[in-house]
Amino acid sequence: MELHILIKGERDISGQIYTQIYEAIESGRLVQDQQIPPSRLLAKQLGVARKSVADAYNRLTYDKKIVGYVGRGTFVSGAAAAPTLPHIEAGKAVMGSLKKWGEHADMTPLETAYRCAVDFAGGEPSAHHFYQDEWRSCVLHGLRQCTAKRGKYGETAGVKQLREALIRHAAFSRGVIATPEQMVITNGAQQALDLIGRIVIEPGTCVAMEEPGYPGARLLFTSLGARVVGVRVDSEGIDVDAIPEQAKLIYVTPAHQFPLGMPMSEARRQALLEKANRIGAIIIEDDYDSEFRYSGQVTNSLQSMDKFGVVVFVGTMSKVMFPEMRIGYLIAPPAIAKAAVMVKRLTDWHSNTMVQYALAKFIADGNLLRHVRRVQTIYAQRREKIQAVFGTALAQWFELLPTNAGFHMVALAKRDINIGELIARARADNIGLYSLRDFYYEAAPPAGLFLGYGSVDANAIEPALIEVRNILRAMLWQQKT
Structure with a gap:
């Protein structure tokens, strides 16, 4: 890779090289400790005499902008603390489009800049109980497989071995009935939603979603031009009768409603399939975390019940x-x-083939099944600790909604609580809590908390929630006084 320097004319070659490298360092384009080419190589690349480059390097060394080390090379030593970038506005022609994306950013729950010592963030699995050694071995296997195919693009649908392994996994754990030819490997579930949306959605297409529901799906479909309609959920799942007749795409989380947690009833599933077939809609079944189940009967996936060809099953x-x-x-x-x-x-x-080969081997060797069983036991312990505190110390403040899968729960306030103030005070004590309101779009959100326990230490749960109880007491006392 060549250092970007432009030589104009044949006058003061050394000065041109000096000025451009100096300005690159001052602007931050060349950063501290970045290596620059040897004078002989740079002279060859620029087609100039080596002396011209050597003279420029000598001046830069004198100015303490670069430093040379015998046997190592020449490096930047006087870089600016931060690059100075020109302020350039976007062209007027695209300002309307940029405004739209700015509005989407405002509606998206931003990633927390930092995590608290005890953090009930959702969607984050346990990072400390994974089979790292086994995964490392599988990654090396993936690298070896890619070496034989280096320089060639992979199959768009995904590595065949992984599609076969994931079909077996989905059939084993969710009763899915399909062939590898019906599967497409994607860059996370979000890309799967994007692909389906691009196929189905035209400007103004009606998309029905659970309310409350996954904000990432709603914002994605909206960005593709859809008119997203929120459909209320009850204890049996989405209200099928309330789904608009003009809906062409229906997004649901039947195994473990996101975020409330209840499974969709068998009768409601059948009604949903029949309505989708009648109105000509496609159903997205987002099965994001149903591998982790703690009680109750296993429910059929919508895909396994589908006799009409209307369900797209999405996993991650x-x-x-x-x-x-x-x-x-x-x-x-x-x-x-x-x-x-x-x-x-x-x-x-296509998606990264090395990772696909590695994952295929990880599943084929039985490591995925062992991992799921291992962390399910860990999640069950954390879940029980949360239930115990909400059943005693926090019982007068919150009610946990029943759920039998995944690794998050929802707690609804039983009395008037300023959830925003509670979250702020808890964060000041290094406890991360999250509001339920971020998952509502059209309906008025109830006061409540979204509690993830995938990445929180089990021994820290009770002390943290007791401190939350103490914060609530202090808030109540201040209201009375």
Whole structure:
């Protein structure tokens, strides 16, 4: 890779080189301790005499902008603390589009700049109980597989071994009935939603979603031009009768409603399938964390009940393993799967093949099943600790909604509580709490907390929640006085 320097004319070559490197260092384009090319190599790249480069380097050394080390090379030593970038506004022609994305950013719950010592963040799996050694071995296997195919693009639908392994996994754990040809490997579940949205959504297309529901899906569908309609949920799941007749896409989380936690009843599932077939809609079944189940009967996936070809099943490894892997998948009727492959090819061609080979081996070796069983026991312990405190110390303040899967719960306030103030005070004590209001779009949100326990230490749960109780007492006392 060549250092970007432009030589104009044949006058003062050394001065041109000096000025451009000096300005690159001052502007921050060349950073502290960054190596620059040897004078002989740079002279060859620029097509100039080596002396011209050597003279420029001598001046920069004198100015304490670069330093040379025998046997190591030449490095930047006087870089600016931070780059100075020119302030350039975007062209007027795109300002309307940029405004739209700015509005989306305002509606999106921002990632917390830092995590508290005890943090009940949702969607974050346990990072300390993963089979790291086994995964490392699988990654090396993936590297070896990629070496044989280096320089070639992979299959858009995904590595065949992984599709076969994930089909077996989905059939084993969720009763999914499909072939590897119906699966497309994606960069997380979010890309799976994006692919389906690009296939179905035109400007103004009606998309029905659970209310409350997953903000990332709602914002994505809105960005694609959809008119998103929130449909209320009750103890049996989405109110099928309230789904608009003009809906072309219906997004649901039937195994473990997000965020409230209840499973969709069998009768409601059947009614949903029949309505989707009647109105000509596609159902997205987002099965984001149902591998972790603690009680009750296992429910059928919508996909396994589908006799009409209307369900697209979406899964992810972000919750069952770790989110930075960025592996998700969709399982769709053949025509939709074929369209998804075409859309993905236009989007990013294919997902990382090395990780796919590694994951395929991890599953084939039985490590995924062992990992799920291991962390399910850990999550169950954390869940029980949360239930115990909310059943005693916090019983007068909150009611936990019943749920039998995943690794988050919702607590609804039983009395008038300023949730925003509670969250702020808890964060001041290094306890991370999260409001339920972020998951509501059209309906008025009830006062409540969204409690994730995938990444919180079990021994820290009770002391942290007791401190939350103390904060609530202090807030109540201040109201009375």
